[in-house]
Amino acid sequence: MNRLICIFFGLIFITGCSVKSAQEKDKFVEGQDITTDNGMVVSAHPQSSRIGVSILQKDGNAVDAAVATEFALAVCYPEAGNIGGGGFMLIRTSDGKTDVIDYREKAPIHASRDMYLDKSGNVSEGLSTETHLASGVPGTVDGMIIAHSKYGKLPFKDVIQPAIDLAEKGFPVTRRQAEDFNSNRKSFLVRNSFRPAFVKDSLWKEGDILIQSALAETLKRIRDQGREGFYSGMTARLMIREMNRGNGIISEQDLKEYRSVSRIPLTADYKGFRIITVAPPSSGGIILIQLLKMTDPYPLSEWGFNSSKTIHLMVEAERRAFADRSEYLGDPEFVKIPVNQLVSKKYLIDRMSTFDEKRASFSQEIRPGSPEGYTSEETTHYSVVDAGGNAVAATTTLNNTFGNSIVVDSAGFLLNNQMDDFSVKPGFPNMYGLVGGEANSVQPGKRMLSSMTPVIVEKEGKLLLVLGSPGGSTIPTTVFQVIVNVLDFGMSIAQAVDAGRFHHQWLPDWISYEKHAIDSVSLEKLRDIGHILKERPSIGSVNAIMILPGGKKAGGADKRSNNSSCGY
């Protein structure tokens, strides 16, 4: 059942209350599955969702709210929210125009192909994940400034101010955050030369207040100086000093030259719906479209949700899509990617020609395909829809939880460890077990391949769904399942988000699944036809909005985490 919380001048009343506000405009509702008439923000933390909605209520549009939410996440959700990382923002304006702001990090100019290998050519453990060398040049601040300058309506200073206030005044940490800070305590202490705000004398508990004064000062410099407040001046000097302390290689020139990129979204039709998502350097959009097209010819709704037949088909498609990822995908500015061929119907029908309804394939026998004409865990997602129908789906990350756990001294923000998303050595699995080759090798100035998959779905030219998820390699398969749950199985957005999930990524060659996602009969049938199955902790954490007939917005904040829908 929905947990409805009505907020009135900052006082919180729990469940089902109906508080009459003197200022109707400031009234909002929040919970995990809520329905509202006007705007909505669904994100990983109640504070960031509230801040996003407060911007909508000040007549900001969806992009103003998204930028405010992103900066707020950098404060209240340091596990993945960031100014030291990067991401992808998919925008659809109410007149149907679409755009992608790619603010993915880049390899520093002094990066090199074998920088994570020792003298014998072996991967040096931890170098691409736990050190200053793990960080790519951050993209978030430039991405937010570009998104706001192209689409924002309110002044930038008004949009970033709530995040500054949140950092200065502090906020109560959730139970899960208290656990995250406590379990990461040792890394924070070992990898920093000072005691970051995330470490206290005693262990954290739910409700303790986290104040981040140094981060507030950095955000003020961004408020007052725009991109110069981050990529040059005091913040840049602090970042370079931090790099020098830990033998990192991000230079003044890297910061000065970083630019986010506006890209054309990737689109496809699926059963009469239009899927809009992101192109490389994220692999997520191509994988999602391949999965939808490979499964399109089969009667999923007849086979049923998470039946053995449905799961078998979906994982066989996943196996093939991830094999292609390993071979073909990387930064389009460095490698020629046969995008059109990889998502063509002809190629994907051919790719599934070896699908056998009665037998699992072996990943060793599935090689990347040969598209015609080709020569050669922790992330976070938020969804925003404003009252006028503009929509934003944005996924942003430091890579795994708290990035490399290194906080820029006196600047208060965490650095990413996104360099691990490169293929540091052909065939060597990264932290998500993904393997890759030359297309995703380290090169100076190159963007590392991502799996982030923000998605917007249209029905008959109108906005229907806005969604995305964290989860590294499981991101595209998670959004695939949520889309299929709504479009094929007719679930509500809350049911679709809550439903149990499974995942296959070619290598390692097994299906991972959440407890209770697959019933015992289906598990047995899948094993009988040759699948290896491994139960694992939860997969993904979706934040979605669905537009209902009549125009109301339904929020689907994943109950696997402390995610929050907020609207008015």
Ligand code: GLY
């Ligand atoms: N760092 C996770 C991703 O971009 O896929």
